[in-house]
Amino acid sequence: MLSCKDLVxxxxxxxxxRLSFRRQLAVRTHLAICWKCRRFIRQLRMAQQVIRALPEDPIPNVDALAQNLAERQRGGG
Structure with missing residues (x-):
């Protein structure tokens, strides 16, 4: 039987x-009995979905923003 630590x-x-059939069976058996690990896996899946939904370039025009910040620090803006 897999422990919670092994599941993590x-x-x-x-x-x-990427789990072998045997390991996948052990993980699924553990998840059937352990509500804490089910919650953990559910949270990981949610985090994975959120990360995949993020735009590739979360800060558009980062160079322009950096230049603007540099000008402000020099007192030019």
Whole structure:
């Protein structure tokens, strides 16, 4: 039987679909009985979805913003 610590160690591989059949069975068996680990995996999946939904360039025109900040620091803005 997998411990909670073991599940955490394999959680990334679980989400990425890189577990062997045997390990996947052990993880799913553990998740069937452990509500804390189910919640943990659910939170990881949610975080993964949020990260994937972020835009590739979260700060558009970062060079222009950096230049504007530099000008303000020099007293030019």
């Amino acid at each position: 160690m394999h959680s990334s591989d679980l989400l990425d679909g």
